[in-house]
Amino acid sequence: MSESNPPPSLPQKIRDSILPSSLDPQTDRERKLMVLDNIILHLHPTTLPEKTLQFTMTWGLGGMAALLTMILVVTGVMLMFVYTPSPDRAYNDILTLQTQVWFGQLVRNIHHWSGNLMVVVVFLHMLRVFFTGAFHHPKQLNWLLGLTMLLLTLAANFTGYLLPWDQLAYWAITVGTGLIEYLPIFGKWIQTVILGGPEVGAATLLNFYSLHIAIIPLALLGIMSLHFFRVRKDGGVVVPRAAGAEVEKKLQHVTTIPHLVVRELVVAMVMMAALLLWSMFMDAPLESLANPDVSPNPAKAPWYFMGFQELLLHFHPLIAALLIPMTALTMLAILPYLDPDIDGAGVWFRSVKGRVMGLVAVIVALIITPSLVVADEYWLDFAGWLPSLPMFISNGLVPLAIVLLGLIAFYDGMKKLFKATYCETTQATFILLLISFLTLMVIGIWFRGEGMALIWPW
Amino acid sequence: MMTTSTNTTAEDPTRRDFLKMAWVGLGGLALAETGLMSMAFLMPRVAEGEFGGLMEAGLVSDFPPNSVTPFNQGRFYLSRLADGGFLALYRKCTHLGCSVPWLPQENKFVCPCHASAFDATGNVLNPPAPRALDIFAVTIENGTVTVDTGTVISRDKFDPTQLVYA
Ligand code: HEM
Numbered sequence: 001m002s003e004s005n006p007p008p009s010l011p012q013k014i015r016d017s018i019l020p021s022s023l024d025p026q027t028d029r030e031r032k033l034m035v036l037d038n039i040i041l042h043l044h045p046t047t048l049p050e051k052t053l054q055f056t057m058t059w060g061l062g063g064m065a066a067l068l069t070m071i072l073v074v075t076g077v078m079l080m081f082v083y084t085p086s087p088d089r090a091y092n093d094i095l096t097l098q099t100q101v102w103f104g105q106l107v108r109n110i111h112h113w114s115g116n117l118m119v120v121v122v123f124l125h126m127l128r129v130f131f132t133g134a135f136h137h138p139k140q141l142n143w144l145l146g147l148t149m150l151l152l153t154l155a156a157n158f159t160g161y162l163l164p165w166d167q168l169a170y171w172a173i174t175v176g177t178g179l180i181e182y183l184p185i186f187g188k189w190i191q192t193v194i195l196g197g198p199e200v201g202a203a204t205l206l207n208f209y210s211l212h213i214a215i216i217p218l219a220l221l222g223i224m225s226l227h228f229f230r231v232r233k234d235g236g237v238v239v240p241r242a243a244g245a246e247v248e249k250k251l252q253h254v255t256t257i258p259h260l261v262v263r264e265l266v267v268a269m270v271m272m273a274a275l276l277l278w279s280m281f282m283d284a285p286l287e288s289l290a291n292p293d294v295s296p297n298p299a300k301a302p303w304y305f306m307g308f309q310e311l312l313l314h315f316h317p318l319i320a321a322l323l324i325p326m327t328a329l330t331m332l333a334i335l336p337y338l339d340p341d342i343d344g345a346g347v348w349f350r351s352v353k354g355r356v357m358g359l360v361a362v363i364v365a366l367i368i369t370p371s372l373v374v375a376d377e378y379w380l381d382f383a384g385w386l387p388s389l390p391m392f393i394s395n396g397l398v399p400l401a402i403v404l405l406g407l408i409a410f411y412d413g414m415k416k417l418f419k420a421t422y423c424e425t426t427q428a429t430f431i432l433l434l435i436s437f438l439t440l441m442v443i444g445i446w447f448r449g450e451g452m453a454l455i456w457p458w
Numbered sequence: 459m460m461t462t463s464t465n466t467t468a469e470d471p472t473r474r475d476f477l478k479m480a481w482v483g484l485g486g487l488a489l490a491e492t493g494l495m496s497m498a499f500l501m502p503r504v505a506e507g508e509f510g511g512l513m514e515a516g517l518v519s520d521f522p523p524n525s526v527t528p529f530n531q532g533r534f535y536l537s538r539l540a541d542g543g544f545l546a547l548y549r550k551c552t553h554l555g556c557s558v559p560w561l562p563q564e565n566k567f568v569c570p571c572h573a574s575a576f577d578a579t580g581n582v583l584n585p586p587a588p589r590a591l592d593i594f595a596v597t598i599e600n601g602t603v604t605v606d607t608g609t610v611i612s613r614d615k616f617d618p619t620q621l622v623y624a
């Protein structure tokens with residue numbers, strides 16, 4: 001604006017006080033100012049390396065998780081206007097919501113599917129960060145924050161699962177919290193505090209509701225802000241490059257507006273369209289009113305915990321519910337502090353060799369895991385073969401030791417066979433465990449029927 | 459003050475150091491108190507009229523030997539063994555917590571969730587359940603059987619001292 005202009009009008013002054021910069025920026029300087037002046041846009045840098053815009057680097061997954069959180073907050077708050085967290089009212093409120101509230105079923109569907117989709121998206125986001133080697137110094141803290149948010153996402157879903165108070169909800173939470181009892185020493189106590197009594201009841205519903213609508217969303221939003229702040233502090237997302245290519249020193253930068261913002265909007269709109277379409281045709285499940293007298297057969301935990309429930313069929317509970325998950329979590333948490341060579345940062349699967357080894361790991365996992373499950377179902381009976389030993393050893397430590405030996409053999413064999421680096425071998429082992437876990441989850445969800453016996457789903 | 463300087467160097471702490479430690483100590487104390495208060499606040503409470511408390515099951519003569527009678531309100535089974543001894547079995551499966559129905563034809567409890575089975579004393583017939591069904595205390599006075607569902611008593615397996623006789 002030049003000095004000869006007349007003084008701004010009152011509406012113009014008000015507008016300037018809200019958004020000082022132009023909404024239709026013409027120059028790069030104006031584009032950068034607009035990013036700086038806007039509370040939402042300022043999460044971005046004003047410019048960024050052109051290469052990091054590549055969609056097949058991030059797949060937009062982090063942004064999708066953030067958008068899903070916003071959608072969940074909005075639809076969740078809408079549900080709160082209809083829903084009462086008490087066993088006498090909860091189920092009826094859901095019925096009212098679905099039959100008498102305008103768009104009630106749709107809002108519930110969007111909330112339900114967004115919550116489930118969020119678990120998938122957050123998990124995929126973690127995998128993308130791992131497989132592009134984007135967690136090394138200085139990004140270690142953000143990896144830890146991300147892990148925490150994955151746990152919070154699971155906790156949000158798990159606590160929300162109980163709220164409709166139908167048979168599905170009641171027994172999934174009963175079985176899911178039943179795992180806690182197996183934690184040594186404090187297990188029973190922790191379980192009683194979480195449930196607010198000896199079994200799932202009114203106190204549990206109120207506890208879960210408070211966690212679901214206040215504690216978990218607040219924690220999630222707080223950590224998310226820190227996560228975004230750190231992405232910028234750590235110099236933006238990892239710069240993609242082809243396998244074997246040198247790390248570039250001088251990077252071509254472009255302005256965030258329009259280059260990044262347009263891409264984000266496209267991802268957001270495609271995701272919202274898909275979510276809306278899906279929610280219009282697929283209703284969130286609702287079974288009959290919760291009945292503490294009658295357990296359904298089979299009673300399954302929510303799908304994202306089915307991998308652990310499947311483990312529980314094969315190992316002593318202390319191993320399946322505590323040792324294995326805790327070890328996996330600890331390994332994930334210290335991973336960024338262990339990897340010594342960071343050559344792979346920005347290259348999908350570290351290197352060409354890393355890709356081949358990963359493929360081998362996938363094939364091994366797909367053969368070994370189902371074979372072990374079937375073998376354990378029909379032939380293996382360590383508890384019967386070693387009757388003098390306590391169950392914790394015969395059905396716990398013994399099979400665990402066998403699995404661990406197998407893992408060590410795999411690690412060593414792959415390292416020698418491919419003359420691979422530490423990074424590539426760790427990644428192959430990670431893939432082996434990942435695919436095994438996903439296989440267990442698939443078996444638990446679709447291949448287990450009455451009494452948790454193995455079945456064909458069709 | 460009680461915040462003594464246990465971890466100072468050989469030199470005497472200056473007044474500034476001392477005050478700093480006092481602040482940290484007091485802050486820690488306040489934090490611990492708040493933590494304990496929050497924990498106490500969150501402790502489970504049993505609401506009036508909800509499950510958990512003394513419950514009259516009936517007269518001794520109502521329960522023939524070798525019978526298992528369900529009490530849905532109290533969430534237990536009153537089991538009377540062949541020798542006349544009483545046992546109140548909590549119906550919650552010790553595996554992951556499903557409600558176990560009594561199957562009179564087969565003379566056992568079978569859990570619908572993961573197929574654990576228990577006999578009339580609550581002992582495990584079939585894993586994955588790791589231990590016998592939990593029990594509640596039974597008292598018999600003037601021929602009336604009363605069960606205290608306020609406290610869950612867990613046990614590894616059945617033993618005859620758990621039985622109560624009229
Ligand atoms: C401020 C945030 C949130 C609020 C206020 C909120 C509120 C609610 C309410 C009132 C219900 C009960 C209604 C119903 O069951 O349909 C519910 C259910 C549910 N919520 Fe949330 N929620 C929030 C965030 C989340 C998040 C972040 C997730 C997952 C990532 C989530 C997942 C679920 C699930 C899976 C259900 C069960 C849905 C169903 O089966 O109907 N919620 N939520």
Ligand code: FES
Nearest residue numbers: 551553554569572
């Ligand atoms: S809960 Fe009864 S067998 Fe699993």
